Amino acid sequence: MATTRVRHVVLFPFPGQGHLAGFLAIARLLRSELPDATLTLVSTPRNVAALRAFSAAADESLSLSFHALPFVPSEHGLPAGCESCSSLPVQAFINLFEAFESLEPAFDAYISGLREDEADVCVIADGFVAWTVNAARRHGCAHGIFLSCGAFGIAVYHALWKKMPGLPFGPDGTLHLADEHPGVAAFHRSQLSPAFLYDGDMRDRWTAYYHRTIRLGYRTDAVLVNAVSEVEPTGLAMVRRALGGKIPVWPIGPLVRGQDLSEADDGVLRWMDSQPPASVVYIAFGSQNTIQPEQMMELASALESTGRPFVWAIRPPIGFDIGGEFWDEWLPEGFEARARASKRRPRPGMGAASLSRGVPIIGWPLGAEQFYNVRMLAEEWGVCVELARGNMESSVDAVKRSNVAEVLETVMGETAESVAMRRRVAEVQKMLKAAWAADGGSSRTALQEFLTAVRLQ
Template identity: 75%
Template sequence: MATTRSRHVVLFPFPGQGHHAGFLAIARLLRLELPDATLTLVSTPRNVAALRASSKSLSLSFHALPFVPSEHGLPDGCESCSSLPVQAFVNLFEAFESLEPAFDAYVSRLRDDEADVCVIADGFVAWMVNAARRHGCAHAVFLSCGAFGSAVVHALWSLMPALPFDPDDGMLRLPQHPEVVLHRSQISPSLLLRGDHSDRATAFLHRVLRHGHRTDAVLVNTVAELEPTGLHMMRRTLGDKAAVWPVGPLVPRDNDNDSGEAHDDDVLRWLDTQRPASVLYISFGSQNTIQPKQMMELAAALESTGRPFLWAIRPPLGFDIAGEFLDEWLPEDFEARARASNTGFMIREWAPQLKILAHRATGAFLSHCGWNSVLESLSRGVPIIGWPLGAEQFHNVTMLAEEWGVCVELARGDNNMEISVDAVQRSRVAKVLETVMGDTAESAAMRRRLVQVRDMLKGAWAEDGGSSRKALREFLTAMRFN
């Protein structure tokens, strides 16, 4: 009698908060499409414990690969980005590469059980393609970033060690995408400008690029209608090597990042006291912050405008981002005055971002424009004021501003402190806030576009032909899993 082979999807995220969230969202979608398949999230022990705790409502399996952080020069218990400053991420990147033999053995056991296996790997662990290829498994790379930003960053790294700046105007035109023109201040990290090919991070990223070009498919956390230009650029880059499938927006539900802390209620109660669409929400993400002089000037600018604000604040660059926040980093008595006038609320703990963005009082989001924050804001119809700090964030701002007109760039800063950045100007803050939040024709037009984008994102998963739902099903068919 013929037997039906079991189907097994193996998911391996890189250990960062946004990466875990993206893979849990992918797992939730795959469970709906493949109710009888085994879905297994693979990582190191602490990460598996975190993933298990975040997915209690899903029917998932987990597999922990042996990992001892101290053997890789990492602090005891350090298995994720949250335990490291940005400049030390390369230590974790390299440490995770050592997991390949253990992962290979795990996939080999799955194949010995005569299962059809598809491996979906985070872009930062694309080396898993080696094990997939050795054991005849389908393989896909999942990118938690957007299409345009990913395509530009890929092009920049592939041009190393020397970026071709135009000698006449000093701008950079990408040979792979001649329609894209970049300023030096939009290129990060700055080691790209130095062209240091011996740098460990550069070497690692070039290894990742080589692995990624051997995959069968690329899943992108975006929507076909949102990023047609970026998706075209990605397909131009990959050619016939891999198909590109937009399967976003992978946006959590409002309660998915609920910390359950008492201060969440304090934040929401404060928002309840504010007028609709009047509050500027400020957050640079969990791993980013700004320079001391920028922080001081931004605070002074907020006070001068008189607009209410909600600021998820962290210590400035040069200090422990997870450490105690000192009053000296803000104008004297700034927080006391904001509290007394009920015009400002400072959050020093984890911010319930999804609830904040969904609140009727939130009128705009001053963001570093990491892709998860972008999608969370757009899916809730909140305009974005961009202050990109690194990586692909500069290019996210470009796409949002130029293609959709739902973002205005306020400032531009490099979070590795190797490029000099001037403090943001108070007059510029006032002008941008008026553009985005004022009672102007420009603001009204932006909000109409936001409604269009919000509905587009929601429609991508419509049962009756949503583009992302269709893309996921076509991907599974291509992997012979549907």
């Protein structure tokens, strides 16, 4: 008698907000392609509880399983209950990275148990938990790494990590990557953040961790990237070059990652729906970043001076608890009252605005690959204008209300430049939508080819 083929996909995200949301997006894609497969999200107990609750509330039909690996934060010098990046300053992320490496024996035991019963097991892991490839190799499982950021950004970071420590900056602060990526212009020191990655006491720990992760990543079977082949040809070519052409790279974007793992603010959404099309400025700096008090004050004044409606996902400035109470003194006197009276919304929270929604971007990169995303979108596609760069004290002077007003006019005004930018945004939006077309979209095809390559289809 024929037996039913059992397929089990194990998803292991790193516990950063965008990473977790990205893996939930992958789970939805896999469920549509593999309706009979078992999908299991693996993490530590608190992360599993949060993911389980969010998944149940957002999509009851997803049919996800969950597995919690034992984890005691205090055993790794982490605060009590700290199992994700949300409760750590960026400088302390290395503590969580290293702590998660200690999960390998428990993960190995879990995979070993699956292999006793499952015919086909595939592990899809975040790049920051590339050590999962060890268990996959020991137990004969397929393994893929998912990179939740874009191709260009990860390719640049890969090159930087390989050069650390002691990045060879020139006298003018520039760094050339021509040996790895011919034709790619130089980068400036201001485009590498946080600064302690190249100039700090923790440099050796960070460098050692990145080098371990890179070596392990070369052992995977495939790399999935949150990119679209038609939009990021340069970045994808760089990723494939970095991997020596030996590991297939499958672009399966765009995976929109802007939704917070919390309840949506219906009041803000209703207010935005009441505004004229393409009239609202949305300001957010990601789930882990914030700006200097002086920058916050200048940005608030600039927004008020333009008279444009806005929503600002606002957090306390640098030097204060990013998740703590917000003080009125960080904004111009009476700013919030005037903004609300004029039907504008400064408020805490997160949301999404991106090219997939047909929205041009004002770039203010603060950390990680944001600098390279802005550069790619501005230089390669002309759909982004960089307003400022970084949140170090040296960058405060770059944020002036006159500059903000000028950039807003460039992106949202009615000049020839503004109209041309919005036309380019519409072109990119069409490419992003077409990537998932049922009749041969590039990302849909890439996902199906990946599943075939790892014997899931």
